[in-house]
Amino acid sequence: MTITAIKPKRISDEVFEQMKEHIITGEWAPGSKIPSEHELVELFGVSRVSVREAIHRLVGMGVLTIRRGEGTFVNEVLPENYMNTLLPILMIESASFSETLEFRAIMEAESARMAAKRADEKDIARLEKALKAMEKKKGNIQEFAEADLNFHVAVAMATHNSVIIKVNAIIHDMLKKIMEEIVDITGYEGGLYYHGKILEAIKNRDESTAAKLMREHISATVDKISGLDELKSKKPLA
Amino acid sequence: MTITAIKPKRISDEVFEQMKEHIITGEWAPGSKIPSEHELVELFGVSRVSVREAIHRLVGMGVLTIRRGEGTFVNEVLPENYMNTLLPILMIESASFSETLEFRAIMEAESARMAAKRADEKDIARLEKALKAMEKKKGNIQEFAEADLNFHVAVAMATHNSVIIKVNAIIHDMLKKIMEEIVDITGYEGGLYYHGKILEAIKNRDESTAAKLMREHISATVDKISGLDELKSKKPLA
DNA sequence: TATTTTGTAGTTGTAATACATCTTACAATG
DNA sequence: CATTGTAAGATGTATTACAACTACAAAATA
Known part of the structure; x- marks a missing residue:
């Protein structure tokens, strides 16, 4: 049999990817509120830490905005957001x-x-x-x-x-x-x-x-x- | 006395800003390893959660890369690095x-x-x-x-x-x-x-x-x- | 009734602790 | 000298607890 390299997987990466898919496909529409952290914990079956790290990566990308006490929202896609890559x-x-x-x-x-x-x-x-x-x-x-x-x-x-x-x-x-x-x-x-x-x-x-x-x-x-x-x-x- | 509005501050934001400054000023140079999470906890005097959330925001921006078991590094500015933030x-x-x-x-x-x-x-x-x-x-x-x-x-x-x-x-x-x-x-x-x-x-x-x-x-x-x-x-x- | 105040549930923010897993370096072993 | 084992240090994940903020409903007040 052949040996294939095993790449270490991070749970937060998996959460990140799935959340990204949901946003890209439009299931989580721009401007809408995504499920609360607690709900995401239930849905993904992982700890809140992993969920939050994935969320914060998406915040860094300009895709999500967190409003304390309210929830986390998908950003409207405005030109200035992609300028974050600058x-x-x-x-x-x-x-x-x-x-x-x-x-x-x-x-x-x-x-x-x-x-x-x-x-x-x-x-x-x-x-x-x-x-x-x-x-x-x-x-x-x-x-x-x-x-x-x-x-x-x-x-x-x-x-x-x-x-x-x-x-x-x-x-x-x-x-x-x-x-x-x-x-x-x-x-x-x-x-x-x-x-x-x-x-x-x-x-x-x-x-x-x-x-x-x-x-x-x-x-x-x-x-x-x-x-x-x-x-x-x-x-x-x- | 006068009452002035207090704006809620997030600790992780403060950590994020300071880390950003260190990268902008070049104190943390491209390719170099930044202090470990434990060290950052000591330096900033905050919890590891706040440090990690700031780090993950910078990862989302394509500024930092985390290498498990090794540390966290400032990215070189190569096309492939900022491409994946697209x-x-x-x-x-x-x-x-x-x-x-x-x-x-x-x-x-x-x-x-x-x-x-x-x-x-x-x-x-x-x-x-x-x-x-x-x-x-x-x-x-x-x-x-x-x-x-x-x-x-x-x-x-x-x-x-x-x-x-x-x-x-x-x-x-x-x-x-x-x-x-x-x-x-x-x-x-x-x-x-x-x-x-x-x-x-x-x-x-x-x-x-x-x-x-x-x-x-x-x-x-x-x-x-x-x-x-x-x-x-x-x-x-x- | 209309308005203001207060309470409460839901949400994100922070902390502390513990342990798992990975990388590297180096010593121990044969 | 090559291999293996081990320890140290780093990030990854989970758990628990509580603080702080928002929105909205309920209660108090006019």
Whole structure:
């Protein structure tokens, strides 16, 4: 007889696969609530631990959302969900920080262009609020850095394109950690100046100016922090 | 005193965020082994359940791989690693593609611009080869569609920016499924015409023309297949 | 009756403990 | 020197218990 390799099977893998099938086939439809953990334990005949691990893998994939006290739900399949696959790449491929910033410059410049085209009253109001928040937070590096990112988030939202919003969020997730250092180096005025001008361009529906300013803004930032690749904190956990 | 809202926090979320930071910052490098679950329990001061749930979310995202008996490792960013997180993409059948295509238009146009700036002899050669391959495959929808995508991949490579290259790869993975339908609708000549002109612009280092042509190219495609959202099979995967 | 408050059942979140199973490394054995 | 056995360390699974949150119904109140 022939010998075939035995692959160790994890129960949670089996649960994961079966749950995936149920979602793919539509038996568990988008937006619907899946059986409770207790019910799944009964159905699969396994422990709650195994069920929960499978669920959390699906959460990581953007397929399920857990609402504590309510239940676990199948996500509507939106473009921004599959953009989750970008995260691993941008997260791990810290290949070079400068490449990520270059990518960001493109995204943000074109986001500004699109925002100038599509922003409605609500978007404008959000942008103005974000800008005012920055002015108010001048002097506090941490809060200013957060407000700065919020302005960029508001620009992304004004595009009304959920893929762009998601990609922006991923980029900002990565920048959050070092944004304070950036503010520390670049100061407050540069960001405030550009943000003000960009908002003005968006209000005026001046697409090319908005894009141009945003590109300048990012480039100026990149220039000032060009040595930041080594700056990124390498501190160990704990 | 004032009362401020308390937002419920999940410990596993906090663990997840911190682990993510460690990977983003490169403290846990690709390919390396992260601390054992027991060690993480000690470091975070939480239960093993919370640690494992955070880990499984990262597994679902394609960031970590668990090897039983050995430990848990940060994934190298290889195509095969993020490919298996594509479940959400496979489920997108029923979702709208328009936002994704809009995102693609931006990415590709700016990629073309950057390619015109940075392409070296090798890149040019790769582009020419891809273009010739398209001409040769004229008549065979399937092979032509593949060759078409290869040209765009070659443009991305000419940017010499690994983030852009990988983001392009993701977009193309998604498009592969419907690329044949696109070719079927749009025919061979349009793509060949634009690709030829784009290559010419890249050779001439004419950045703005390269970007403009690529944007036109994608827009033209989008226009022709504007009805494709309903065209895509609504059937579940499986 | 209409409204507010409270209680309760159901659900997910966390913890602690125990043991099973797998991988690796290394010592013991022949 | 090759093989086998063993121990250490890692993840996998199960069990039990309770905490925290949500939604909804029941009760109290106006």
